[in-house]
Amino acid sequence: MASKRLSTLIPRFSTSTPIIRRCTITPTLHHHHRPQFQTTLQQSHSKKYSTSPNTKLYDYEAIKSLATSPHSKATLIDVREPGEFASGAIPTAINLPIASSPDALTLSPEDFEDRFGFAKPSFDEEVVFYCKAGIRSSAAAQVAVGVGYRKVGEYRGSWVDWERREKGV
Numbered sequence: 594m595a596s597k598r599l600s601t602l603i604p605r606f607s608t609s610t611p612i613i614r615r616c617t618i619t620p621t622l623h624h625h626h627r628p629q630f631q632t633t634l635q636q637s638h639s640k641k642y643s644t645s646p647n648t649k650l651y652d653y654e655a656i657k658s659l660a661t662s663p664h665s666k667a668t669l670i671d672v673r674e675p676g677e678f679a680s681g682a683i684p685t686a687i688n689l690p691i692a693s694s695p696d697a698l699t700l701s702p703e704d705f706e707d708r709f710g711f712a713k714p715s716f717d718e719e720v721v722f723y724c725k726a727g728i729r730s731s732a733a734a735q736v737a738v739g740v741g742y743r744k745v746g747e748y749r750g751s752w753v754d755w756e757r758r759e760k761g762v
Contacts, residue, residue, distance in 0.1 A: 648745045648747050649747070650746070667746065670714075671752075672733045681756065689733070723747070730748065
């Protein structure tokens with residue numbers, strides 16, 4: 594009868610190459626019955642996309658290049674809380690704490706600058722999010738896509754990976 598499709602990506606985390614699986618959940622509605630769900634997994638070895646098909650994944654080398662390029666067209670955004678940011682951050686990153694300011698990307702450019710002290714990235718500008726371990730950055734990337742940002746990236750290794758590699762551990 595009526596059928597809807599919901600497609601999500603489920604990441605598999607490991608120390609080796611990440612594998613992203615596409616999970617399609619199809620609820621099938623039958624007359625006088627509760628919906629039944631059928632799940633189909635498709636495995637992909639692509640590192641290009643993250644938990645959203647609209648965001649690009651960055652690795653350490655790409656972030657290092659972004660952080661050291663004086664003419665980078667991307668804005669690196671640390672979504673950790675100010676105390677975490679103050680204890681160490683990737684060079685050139687701006688702090689936009691997603692937990693305490695979840696509405697930040699929905700603010701007008703004027704209100705954004707009043708609250709954070711720097712200009713709001715434009716919707717055409719590439720924004721790349723990171724946090725401590727990749728969870729908050731993924732949420733921030735989803736918010737950015739949802740409010741209209743067209744070029745959204747995630748550094749899933751985040752601060753933990755950056756700090757480890759910078760120290761040479």
